[in-house]
Amino acid sequence: MIGLKRNLPLVVILGSTGSGKTKLSLELAQKFDGEIVGADSMQIYKGLDISTAKATPQEQSVAPHHLIDILDPHETFTVTQYRNKALNVIQDILDRNKLPIVVGGTNYYIEALLWKILIDNDQYVNTHGILPHNEHELPSEVLHQKLKDLDPKMAMRLHPNNKRKIIRLLLNIILKIFVVCCILSLLF
Incomplete structure (x- = not known):
């Protein structure tokens, strides 16, 4: 830890x-x-x-x-x-x-x-364009569309105006992508 x-x-x-x-x-x-x-x-x-x-x-x-x-x-x-x-x-x-x-x-x-790397590597999150630093300023519809692009089933379950949950899910997806990338980089 x-x-x-x-x-x-x-x-x-x-x-x-x-x-x-x-x-x-x-x-x-x-x-x-x-x-x-x-x-x-x-x-x-x-x-x-x-x-x-x-x-x-x-x-x-x-x-x-x-x-x-x-x-x-x-x-x-x-x-x-x-x-x-x-x-x-x-x-x-x-x-x-x-x-x-x-x-x-x-x-x-x-x-x-x-895993400290998951939240301390803001550069990874921001340079890969899934969510910018100003995600809280983006309209809910834009964030919901990003979620729909990445996880259509989950997007269907959330109201497009539930910005907090949408951002949380998007960040969770980013973390999972990052973990997979880290594991793959260790394997290859």
């Missing part, structure tokens, strides 16, 4: 909503003296408990939870901001000789923790 002072065990539980991540994470936290680090792009926001299947207050009392309910819904939060906060939290947990257990369903948050 990138950015930590030392390499110690780290558990990552990744899965879709309702797949049992919370239950497993709490069992592991109790058994191995662990603390939960949220990796969910919606659970980071206050007040979205039901729509995100967030751990209940009772479940959160079983083990310390981090990076859950830290932002108001109107605040923006990038994957880079997540990675930086999560690395600090994980290092603090490790410094206290506890086991960090990263739990969530947001792939790009977990990818950002595990």
Whole structure:
């Protein structure tokens, strides 16, 4: 894992909503003296408990939870901001000789923790023309068309005005393309 002072065990539980991540994470936290680090792009926001299947207050009392309910819904939060906060939290947990257990369903948050290259290489993202630096200034229709070009099935599932999700999906596609390019460059 990138950015930590030392390499110690780290558990990552990744899965879709309702797949049992919370239950497993709490069992592991109790058994191995662990603390939960949220990796969910919606659970980071206050007040979205039901729509995100967030751990209940009772479940959160079983083990310390981090990076859950830290932002108001109107605040923006990038994957880079997540990675930086999560690395600090994980290092603090490790410094206290506890086991960090990263739990969530947001792939790009977990990818950002595990592979620094995915989010720190802005030059790759920008020079390949999929999304410019000003993607938030582009009209939703333009972004939706880019998504339709790259993933027509997903584009059909999203409303063209859902700019935040469209940008998130486009960035996720870019990251996957970049990972494939990195793997291919290692093979050839």
